[in-house]
Amino acid sequence: MIGFRRPSWWAVLLTAAGALLFIRLGIWQLHRADFKDSLLRRYAASVSAPLQDFASVAARPPRDSFPRVQVRGRYLVDRVYLLDNPKHDELGGVEVFVPLQIAGEQPLLLVDLGFLPAHGDGQTPQLPPLPAAEVDLQGLYVPPPPTGFEMGGNALARQTHWPKNSIFLALGEVAGDLGRPLYPRVLALDADPASVYVRHHTLDLSMPPARHRAYAFQWFSFALAAVVILLVLHRKRDPRQP
Numbered sequence: 001m002i003g004f005r006r007p008s009w010w011a012v013l014l015t016a017a018g019a020l021l022f023i024r025l026g027i028w029q030l031h032r033a034d035f036k037d038s039l040l041r042r043y044a045a046s047v048s049a050p051l052q053d054f055a056s057v058a059a060r061p062p063r064d065s066f067p068r069v070q071v072r073g074r075y076l077v078d079r080v081y082l083l084d085n086p087k088h089d090e091l092g093g094v095e096v097f098v099p100l101q102i103a104g105e106q107p108l109l110l111v112d113l114g115f116l117p118a119h120g121d122g123q124t125p126q127l128p129p130l131p132a133a134e135v136d137l138q139g140l141y142v143p144p145p146p147t148g149f150e151m152g153g154n155a156l157a158r159q160t161h162w163p164k165n166s167i168f169l170a171l172g173e174v175a176g177d178l179g180r181p182l183y184p185r186v187l188a189l190d191a192d193p194a195s196v197y198v199r200h201h202t203l204d205l206s207m208p209p210a211r212h213r214a215y216a217f218q219w220f221s222f223a224l225a226a227v228v229i230l231l232v233l234h235r236k237r238d239p240r241q242p
Contacts, residue, residue, distance in 0.1 A: 005234045015230040019223040026219035033212035039064060043203040046140055047190075054102075054109075054141070054187075061141055061185050066203075070138040071109065071187065073100040077130040079178060080163035081110075081156075083145060092118035095145070096197065097169060097186070098130060099178060100137070107181045110144070110174060111137065112188045114197025127163065128196055139189040140201065144171050 046066040054071035061067060075098050082094040095115050099108040116127070145168070155166040156177045164177070175182045191199040 007230060007234045011230060011234070015226050018226045022219045022223035022226065026216040026223070029212045029216035029219060032207075033209040033216070036207075036209040036212065040203060040209070042066065043140075043142075051138055057141060058107075058109075058183055067141045068139070068190075069141050069187070070136065071100070071102060072134055072136050073102040073109065074132070074134050075100055075111070075130045076108070076178075077132060078162055080127060080130075081169060081174060082163050082165045083169045084165055084167055094118075094165070096127065096163075097174075099174075099180075099182070100187070103134075107183050108175075108178060109183050110171065110186045112139075112186050112201070114189060114195065114199040116197055137187060137189060139187050141185050142188050142201070142203070144186050145169050 042064070043066050046068055049068045051068055051070045054069040057067045057069060077098070079099055081097040083097065084094050093116050096113040098111050098113060100111050101108060154173050154176075155168075156164050156173050159165070171182050171184070171186075188201045189197075189199055
């Protein structure tokens with residue numbers, strides 16, 4: 001029969017504190033997973049939401065929601081930016097962004113035209129011409145693409161001709177490159193069957209719900225391991241036979 005020695009008070013206290021901390025972290029990760037699920041549902045519902053005027057949400061978009069807006073402006077047709085690492089890029093291609101000048105407004109609105117597939121030769125696809133006249137646009141007003149560490153720093157500053165290509169597209173770098181302020185979000189245009197651009201937008205999350213749940217399982221495992229270690233260290237051993 002297996003017996004256990006009475007643990008010291010500090011061993012019990014340390015184990016209890018560690019287990020409670022791990023459980024608390026696991027519960028927090030589950031809450032984050034639920035929040036991200038809710039965020040994704042709201043994003044999916046926004047695609048068919050009624051249109052609202054861009055001016056009402058331009059500078060201060062509602063937190064954790066994605067207004068579907070309509071706006072009128074003129075493309076800066078000679079200032080095109082290409083993002084070459086979109087998540088749905090399986091066959092090669094680029095996500096195309098163009099600043100939009102809204103009449104009477106100083107900030108520019110960066111418009112996500114959509115994904116332009118390559119032709120399999122590894123070359124940047126030919127960009128369709130953009131209209132020089134004012135256009136009426138509608139789409140989701142969403143956060144900009146996520147950024148990360150870029151070797152060599154700001155790639156846009158090193159390029160002297162447009163279209164400019166980068167693996168990340170930080171709004172601050174684009175604003176500095178244009179010499180104009182930008183609105184805090186980008187306009188992801190609605191899908192258009194007649195367009196050559198693929199507009200299947202997804203919400204870019206640095207950590208999806210499934211990963212939060214995986215971390216929660218990890219923290220709960222640590223809590224269980226802390227208790228198991230306490231029991232193992234205080235298990236009575238049978239005396240050695242001579």
